[in-house]
Amino acid sequence: MATALVIGAGLAGLAAAIRLAQAGWQTTLASKGLGGLPLSAGTVDVLGYAPALLGDPTGRVARPFETAAALAAHDPSHPYAAIGADRAEAAVGWLRDLLPELLTGDLKTNITLPTAVGALRPTCLVQPAMAAGDLAQNRSLAIVGPSQLKDFSPELCAANLARQTWQGRPLLATAYRIDLPARPDEADSPALAYARSLDQTAYQRRFAEAVKRRLKDEEAVGLPAVLGLRDRQAWLEVQESVGRPVFEIPLPPPSVPGLRLNDALTAAAQTAGVRLVLGSSVIGFAAAGRRLKSVTLRQAGRDQAWAADAFVYAPGGFESGALSLDAAGRLEERVFQLPLRGAGGSRLGGQETAADLGRLINADYWAEQRLFAAGVAVDQAMRPLDEGEAVFDNLHIAGGLLAGAVRWSEKSGEGIAVGSAAAAADAITGRR
Amino acid sequence: MSGQDSYEHNLLARASLDHCVKCTICETQCPVAAVTALFPGPKYVGPQAERYRQGQSVDRSLDYCSSCGTCTLVCPQGVKIAELNSVARAAMKKDHMPLRDRLISRTTLMGAAMRPVAPLANAALACRPLRVLAEAAVGVHRDAAMPTAQRQTFTAWQAKHQPPDGAGRRGTLVYFHGCAGNYFEVETSIKSVELLEHLGYGVLVPKQGCCGLPLQSNGLFDTARAWVRRLVAQLDKAPQDLVIVSSTTSCSGMLKHEAREILGVEDAALRAVGARTRDLCEFLLAEAERGELPLDFAPLDLTVPYHAPCQLRGHGLGTPAVQLLRLIPGLTVVESGAVCCGIAGTYGLKKEKYAIAQAVGQPLFDKVKEVAGDLAVCDSETCRWQIEKACGVRAVHPVWLLHKAYGLS
Numbered sequence: 001m002a003t004a005l006v007i008g009a010g011l012a013g014l015a016a017a018i019r020l021a022q023a024g025w026q027t028t029l030a031s032k033g034l035g036g037l038p039l040s041a042g043t044v045d046v047l048g049y050a051p052a053l054l055g056d057p058t059g060r061v062a063r064p065f066e067t068a069a070a071l072a073a074h075d076p077s078h079p080y081a082a083i084g085a086d087r088a089e090a091a092v093g094w095l096r097d098l099l100p101e102l103l104t105g106d107l108k109t110n111i112t113l114p115t116a117v118g119a120l121r122p123t124c125l126v127q128p129a130m131a132a133g134d135l136a137q138n139r140s141l142a143i144v145g146p147s148q149l150k151d152f153s154p155e156l157c158a159a160n161l162a163r164q165t166w167q168g169r170p171l172l173a174t175a176y177r178i179d180l181p182a183r184p185d186e187a188d189s190p191a192l193a194y195a196r197s198l199d200q201t202a203y204q205r206r207f208a209e210a211v212k213r214r215l216k217d218e219e220a221v222g223l224p225a226v227l228g229l230r231d232r233q234a235w236l237e238v239q240e241s242v243g244r245p246v247f248e249i250p251l252p253p254p255s256v257p258g259l260r261l262n263d264a265l266t267a268a269a270q271t272a273g274v275r276l277v278l279g280s281s282v283i284g285f286a287a288a289g290r291r292l293k294s295v296t297l298r299q300a301g302r303d304q305a306w307a308a309d310a311f312v313y314a315p316g317g318f319e320s321g322a323l324s325l326d327a328a329g330r331l332e333e334r335v336f337q338l339p340l341r342g343a344g345g346s347r348l349g350g351q352e353t354a355a356d357l358g359r360l361i362n363a364d365y366w367a368e369q370r371l372f373a374a375g376v377a378v379d380q381a382m383r384p385l386d387e388g389e390a391v392f393d394n395l396h397i398a399g400g401l402l403a404g405a406v407r408w409s410e411k412s413g414e415g416i417a418v419g420s421a422a423a424a425a426d427a428i429t430g431r432r
Numbered sequence: 433m434s435g436q437d438s439y440e441h442n443l444l445a446r447a448s449l450d451h452c453v454k455c456t457i458c459e460t461q462c463p464v465a466a467v468t469a470l471f472p473g474p475k476y477v478g479p480q481a482e483r484y485r486q487g488q489s490v491d492r493s494l495d496y497c498s499s500c501g502t503c504t505l506v507c508p509q510g511v512k513i514a515e516l517n518s519v520a521r522a523a524m525k526k527d528h529m530p531l532r533d534r535l536i537s538r539t540t541l542m543g544a545a546m547r548p549v550a551p552l553a554n555a556a557l558a559c560r561p562l563r564v565l566a567e568a569a570v571g572v573h574r575d576a577a578m579p580t581a582q583r584q585t586f587t588a589w590q591a592k593h594q595p596p597d598g599a600g601r602r603g604t605l606v607y608f609h610g611c612a613g614n615y616f617e618v619e620t621s622i623k624s625v626e627l628l629e630h631l632g633y634g635v636l637v638p639k640q641g642c643c644g645l646p647l648q649s650n651g652l653f654d655t656a657r658a659w660v661r662r663l664v665a666q667l668d669k670a671p672q673d674l675v676i677v678s679s680t681t682s683c684s685g686m687l688k689h690e691a692r693e694i695l696g697v698e699d700a701a702l703r704a705v706g707a708r709t710r711d712l713c714e715f716l717l718a719e720a721e722r723g724e725l726p727l728d729f730a731p732l733d734l735t736v737p738y739h740a741p742c743q744l745r746g747h748g749l750g751t752p753a754v755q756l757l758r759l760i761p762g763l764t765v766v767e768s769g770a771v772c773c774g775i776a777g778t779y780g781l782k783k784e785k786y787a788i789a790q791a792v793g794q795p796l797f798d799k800v801k802e803v804a805g806d807l808a809v810c811d812s813e814t815c816r817w818q819i820e821k822a823c824g825v826r827a828v829h830p831v832w833l834l835h836k837a838y839g840l841s
């Protein structure tokens with residue numbers, strides 16, 4: 001049987017591994033640690049903002065894949081150009097259908113949700129527990145949270161929402177607090193402790209009763225995203241007791257919706273027959289010409305060569321240590337020393353001078369940080385390119401390592417991760 | 433002890449704490465923090481508290497860490513969280529080590545004392561009034577899982593054992609049985625040797641003592657260092673180019689990485705032995721992948737739950753037993769998906785931690801009861817005892833099923 005090794009356990013690595021295993025490849029996923037999903041909002045961002053392209057100051061994107069196609073045409077170095085907006089859309093649809101209990105959305109239009117600080121955030125797929133927060137329904141909102149949960153301030157969230165308008169109409173939001181620790185006698189309960197308590201039926205009722213008592217005539221109720229970790233129906237139980245639509249508002253890490261997504265994808269990988277090897281880093285490789293023969297895994301006690309027919313490298317970017325920039329200005333991809341490109345396809349890597357760095361890093365925190373568009377340029381099979389030629393024929397890149405997008409500003413990271421994972425897996429298995 | 437062994441010099445783990453980006457991923461996966469508010473979690477007692485430690489402890493909640501190693505495994509930044517915790521706990525307990533912790537960490541002593549009086553010892557362990565007394569006197573919980581003493585040790589079996597014809601035609605291996613494998617899990621050791629010989633290997637069993645792991649996890653570092661060094665020297669009595677195969681996954685983990693990463697033992701002999709050591713299933717799966725493992729298995733019409741112990745996952749190999757057992761026709765292997773059984777070596781024996789350990793193991797126990805007829809599979813002996821006690825099933829090492837499928841039992 002043909003063998004594939006996927007490196008990285010983030011959204012990109014998990015999606016690629018599942019897709020390879022489903023196509024009948026004997027697939028191993030090796031990773032030094034968990035990926036970024038437990039830190040994510042648990043939604044799937046495809047494209048949220050494209051101010052340069054749309055020429056509108058908010059730059060907010062309404063139709064994500066349509067705009068991704070326009071972005072790819074406008075900037076051929078953007079990851080969506082190599083992936084293709086159509087392929088990305090099919091891949092995100094595949095992910096949604098893989099996890100019907102956890103992801104919903106029509107793929108055509110972005111849904112706008114309130115964040116924990118009361119900002120408005122466009123995203124493509126949401127968890128069912130968040131769906132009633134869709135501002136297109138523009139109702140009056142109650143924002144409710146327990147006093148013991150320090151990561152969520154209903155007042156901050158509601159006050160910021162109430163300062164904004166949505167599609168020309170003012171938003172109505174009122175803050176309420178309930179007095180209910182996650183565990184008895186706690187003054188400060190972590191979000192995860194709430195989620196675990198809300199896996200219990202009795203606590204779901206107590207929580208819902210406390211919320212219900214505070215409400216006036218608001219139409220929908222925003223709650224911190226802690227409505228059950230394992231019990232995927234917990235939010236429905238709460239909604240039923242509260243008696244009106246409730247929606248979860250994602251919190252800073254640890255993110256309960258992100259953990260749900262991580263758990264569900266890990267389970268799906270196991271079901272598909274993926275062999276998971278956690279706790280071993282890839283530290284090197286062996287190749288013959290353009291053929292990658294094996295990578296070196298650092299396991300307990302020794303380094304082990306791991307051979308495969310095809311490899312997907314999905315190690316994330318700077319945030320996971322796959323890219324590094326040292327004090328001397330040396331920018332590199334750390335395992336294969338792949339050639340790096342920046343925004344607009346500009347050449348990077350090697351020793352950046354102070355002037356180069358000055359262009360890449362902006363002293364104004366909120367301004368564009370071009371450094372974060374650094375990564376690897378790829379062809380349509382997601383193979384890393386050097387001067388237009390694939391560096392290896394059987395190494396494919398997916399996710400945060402791709403060059404050309406500042407994923408968290410654009411809100412494009414998850415669509416890029418899933419789209420490139422599918423493109424890489426399909427190039428390997430020959431599926432179109 | 434040489435200076436390089438000391439807590440202050442264990443820089444390997446300490447240096448990693450600056451890599452912590454406070455992402456909280458370790459907090460979400462810690463099985464102990466998930467079930468008790470008494471333990472604030474790995475980030476808190478690990479990289480966070482470590483900044484304030486100068487050889488002494490800032491917070492006693494650290495003692496609730498079970499050393500399962502899950503946090504280190506999941507950390508995407510390479511922080512040696514569990515290792516930091518183990519080192520800090522040893523420093524914290526240094527001046528007031530409970531007698532109980534000194535006793536339960538000496539598996540060889542326990543095994544040697546129990547064996548001559550095996551039926552009596554087993555009866556005593558099953559006798560509730562005696563266990564209640566023991567709980568009060570030494571702090572070992574009355575309901576905690578205990579091993580069953582055997583009349584015959586593995587080494588006694590080995591001394592009389594005649595290898596079958598053909599053993600040795602494919603080369604020679606060194607077998608590392610560990611103390612539990614000598615005194616309690618004798619059957620597992622016998623089956624391992626029989627299986628390797630059936631495959632055509634000659635098996636050498638040099639005289640071997642304890643690797644020191646229970647001492648290490650109870651914070652008795654100096655003795656643990658001496659014991660692991662002694663074991664390395666014993667294993668080195670066999671030719672030093674041979675692969676060492678072990679059916680005791682926690683003790684082989686000690687040789688591969690824990691002695692270095694937790695005890696700070698830095699020497700070439702340990703490194704070389706660690707690099708030559710293979711978990712039994714790791715070894716067999718590699719054989720299978722090279723097309724060298726005979727696949728003439730008799731079908732086993734069975735569905736079994738399989739639990740990958742924390743100690744095995746710490747090897748960074750994935751779960752070789754699953755791939756291996758799936759080669760047996762008719763056998764359905766259901767992965768537990770659980771993080772930890774709770775026992776974590778000797779943690780779950782302690783009266784103040786027993787309830788936490790049971791709560792940690794609950795998701796696993798539920799899964800085992802859901803899937804199992806009367807058999808569960810797990811690579812680590814202490815986890816098997818915990819599963820047996822909690823679920824009322826027989827829990828065996830994967831080698832039992834392979835042994836049977838090859839028609840050896």
Ligand SMILES: Cc1cc2nc3c(=O)[nH]c(=O)nc-3n(C[C@H](O)[C@H](O)[C@H](O)COP(=O)(O)OP(=O)(O)OC[C@H]3O[C@@H](n4cnc5c(N)ncnc54)[C@H](O)[C@@H]3O)c2cc1C
Nearest residue numbers: 008009010011012032033034035036282316399400413414
């Ligand atoms: C602070 C922050 C906020 C963000 N916000 C958003 C947002 O709002 N919307 C959005 O769309 N995107 C956002 N992103 C981008 C996010 O990174 C991507 O959306 C996406 O999660 C990337 O997934 P990935 O699978 O490519 O990488 P990751 O999730 O980072 O996974 C990388 C994996 O590779 C493993 N790994 C790395 N190197 C090695 C190695 N050498 N050997 C073995 N394993 C290795 C790691 O352990 C990890 O498991 C944000 C990123 C950051 C840092």
Ligand code: SF4
Nearest residue numbers: 452453455456458507
């Ligand atoms: S997982 Fe690692 S980086 Fe994240 S908080 Fe824990 S120790 Fe720090």
Ligand code: SF4
Nearest residue numbers: 462497498500501503
């Ligand atoms: S070793 Fe296990 S119990 Fe201890 S902090 Fe880490 S995950 Fe938690």
